[in-house]
Amino acid sequence: MIQFPATNVPLHQVQPLSNTAFLIASVIKVVVVFTGVMVVVAYLTLLERWISAWIQDRLGPNRVGPRGILQPLADGLKNLVKEEMYPAKAANIYYILAPMLTGIPALMTFAVIPFASPLPIPGVGVVNMVVADLPIGILYILALTSLGVYGIVMAGWASNNKYAFLGGLRASAQMVSYEVALGMSLIPVFMLAGNVTLTQVVWAQQTMHLWYALPLGLAFFLFVVSAFAETNRLPFDLPEAESELITGYHTEYSSMKFSLFFIGEYSNMLTASAVMATLFLGGWDIPIWQGDNMIMIAPGVVAGAEPAWWKTLLTFGAFATKTGFFILLYMWVRWTVPRFRYDQVMHLGWKVMLPTALVFIVVTGTTILVLDALGIPYGLGFGLILTVVNAVVAAIFFMVIDRDRVISGASAHDRRRRRVDARLAMPVAVEEPEPAGIRD
Amino acid sequence: MLEAYAPILVLLAISVLNAVGMVVASHFLGPIRPTPVKRSPYESGITPLGDTRERFSVKFYMVAILFIVFDLETVFLIPWAVSFRTLGLFGFVEMLIFIAVLVVGFVYAWKKGALQWE
Numbered sequence: 001m002i003q004f005p006a007t008n009v010p011l012h013q014v015q016p017l018s019n020t021a022f023l024i025a026s027v028i029k030v031v032v033v034f035t036g037v038m039v040v041v042a043y044l045t046l047l048e049r050w051i052s053a054w055i056q057d058r059l060g061p062n063r064v065g066p067r068g069i070l071q072p073l074a075d076g077l078k079n080l081v082k083e084e085m086y087p088a089k090a091a092n093i094y095y096i097l098a099p100m101l102t103g104i105p106a107l108m109t110f111a112v113i114p115f116a117s118p119l120p121i122p123g124v125g126v127v128n129m130v131v132a133d134l135p136i137g138i139l140y141i142l143a144l145t146s147l148g149v150y151g152i153v154m155a156g157w158a159s160n161n162k163y164a165f166l167g168g169l170r171a172s173a174q175m176v177s178y179e180v181a182l183g184m185s186l187i188p189v190f191m192l193a194g195n196v197t198l199t200q201v202v203w204a205q206q207t208m209h210l211w212y213a214l215p216l217g218l219a220f221f222l223f224v225v226s227a228f229a230e231t232n233r234l235p236f237d238l239p240e241a242e243s244e245l246i247t248g249y250h251t252e253y254s255s256m257k258f259s260l261f262f263i264g265e266y267s268n269m270l271t272a273s274a275v276m277a278t279l280f281l282g283g284w285d286i287p288i289w290q291g292d293n294m295i296m297i298a299p300g301v302v303a304g305a306e307p308a309w310w311k312t313l314l315t316f317g318a319f320a321t322k323t324g325f326f327i328l329l330y331m332w333v334r335w336t337v338p339r340f341r342y343d344q345v346m347h348l349g350w351k352v353m354l355p356t357a358l359v360f361i362v363v364t365g366t367t368i369l370v371l372d373a374l375g376i377p378y379g380l381g382f383g384l385i386l387t388v389v390n391a392v393v394a395a396i397f398f399m400v401i402d403r404d405r406v407i408s409g410a411s412a413h414d415r416r417r418r419r420v421d422a423r424l425a426m427p428v429a430v431e432e433p434e435p436a437g438i439r440d
Numbered sequence: 441m442l443e444a445y446a447p448i449l450v451l452l453a454i455s456v457l458n459a460v461g462m463v464v465a466s467h468f469l470g471p472i473r474p475t476p477v478k479r480s481p482y483e484s485g486i487t488p489l490g491d492t493r494e495r496f497s498v499k500f501y502m503v504a505i506l507f508i509v510f511d512l513e514t515v516f517l518i519p520w521a522v523s524f525r526t527l528g529l530f531g532f533v534e535m536l537i538f539i540a541v542l543v544v545g546f547v548y549a550w551k552k553g554a555l556q557w558e
Contacts, residue, residue: 026447081469088479100459107455132447160492161481173500176507183514190521256466343557350555
């Protein structure tokens with residue numbers, strides 16, 4: 001845990017923001033972040049289609065504007081002037097409310113994520129590069145993302161369509177199941193950082209000189225999987241499984257109401273990527289370089305390195321790169337891993353992820369306590385010992401408990417088949433009967 | 441500390457305005473020409489049979505109940521995790537007992553087949 005004022009961290013007195021300046025800066029940040037998220041979301045849809053096309057070896061959107069650059073605009077315009085439909089038996093109030101309930105929280109979650117180092121503005125003061133540095137930090141994100149469930153369930157119920165209803169039902173059960181694993185996989189992060197404020201979590205990683213992806217690798221893995229399930233992305237897109245449920249809970253939606261669901265899904269994806277980058281890959285921290293290790297601990301007090309405008313730019317670049325990596329991972333996984341069956345989803349969530357997360361909490365807690373008792377200070381050595389412990393736990397998890405069953409299902413299946421193929425290819429006597437259990 | 445929440449309120453206002461504005465704008469910009477066939481539920485071209493809001497599997501209720509238990513556990517774990525290193529060994533053992541109690545319930549639910557989906 002980091003106590004202020006720590007003795008070995010230089011503190012810089014900077015000009016604090018006046019109340020008016022704080023208000024103006026806040027409004028500017030809100031508008032910029034909101035617009036930024038909307039534009040990024042619009043272009044994520046295009047990026048997704050480009051990457052899908054690239055992976056499937058086809059052209060993808062290339063008609064609207066040069067190389068299809070204006071496709072999101074065309075889509076938005078089309079949805080705006082499309083015919084609206086109200087199903088005859090729909091519960092109209094909930095039918096209209098549902099897409100809003102999905103879209104609004106999804107667009108608001110980004111507010112607590114720090115996206116760059118504090119920016120000094122000459123004559124005004126130092127502005128923290130986060131819309132709202134809430135003391136509850138990640139809890140705000142957890143609370144708002146669970147609100148998204150209401151929108152989906154409401155949509156499924158209000159549409160009065162059997163497929164939509166099944167989709168909404170599945171979505172609710174899946175999202176609450178993985179929310180448990182999601183919350184549990186975050187506990188080790190809080191234990192190590194001693195804080196839930198995201199700026200503090202970034203600072204805790206900077207002072208450890210090690211991103212939490214290493215000392216808390218298993219928690220990182222569990223979080224990534226749960227986040228995929230929470231955002232209803234493949235391989236967890238059962239709520240909208242096209243081959244079974246048409247499009248699931250938004251089957252009956254058209255025009256801008258459908259767009260809102262889409263915006264909600266993609267901004268959830270963006271926020272999840274940003275959260276993964278912040279909690280486990282150091283947020284806006286640039287690796288190795290010490291010059292960006294700083295935190296604004298109070299209005300007008302910056303601990304660590306000196307803030308500068310070019311550092312803000314560089315760190316924003318680092319943040320965007322890490323977030324982009326996770327977004328690409330989302331799209332890559334979509335075309336790589338096949339969809340789970342529903343019983344597999346529930347099995348994975350309750351019988352694999354939850355117990356693993358609980359065990360990992362206990363193991364991490366014990367290790368931290370032992371290291372504290374040995375008097376090892378929080379820093380690189382502390383992190384490396386945790387990394388070793390984590391590697392052992394992860395190895396046990398993947399190689400002994402999972403043993404090619406749930407997590408590594410598809411690839412293990414592939415390996416098994418290749419083993420069988422190799423055995424079949426061996427010269428065997430023709431009259432010998434096929435060995436039992438060769439069928440996959 | 442409360443002024444930290446002011447930007448959230450501004451963001452909430454913008455998000456709500458944006459969402460409502462989008463739906464209202466498309467309501468006025470798009471044509472609305474309903475026909476009975478158009479307004480019937482889209483179930484792959486098959487005439488809908490029976491009511492949608494029928495009874496469904498009890499499993500979903502089980503998941504909901506288990507979710508409440510374990511989400512509450514997470515809620516209790518978070519403040520503990522934040523002050524974990526100041527609480528020391530005592531706090532850790534206390535939380536181990538708490539987790540153990542819940543694990544007993546979890547194992548019971550597991551053995552009873554509450555987590556079994558066919």
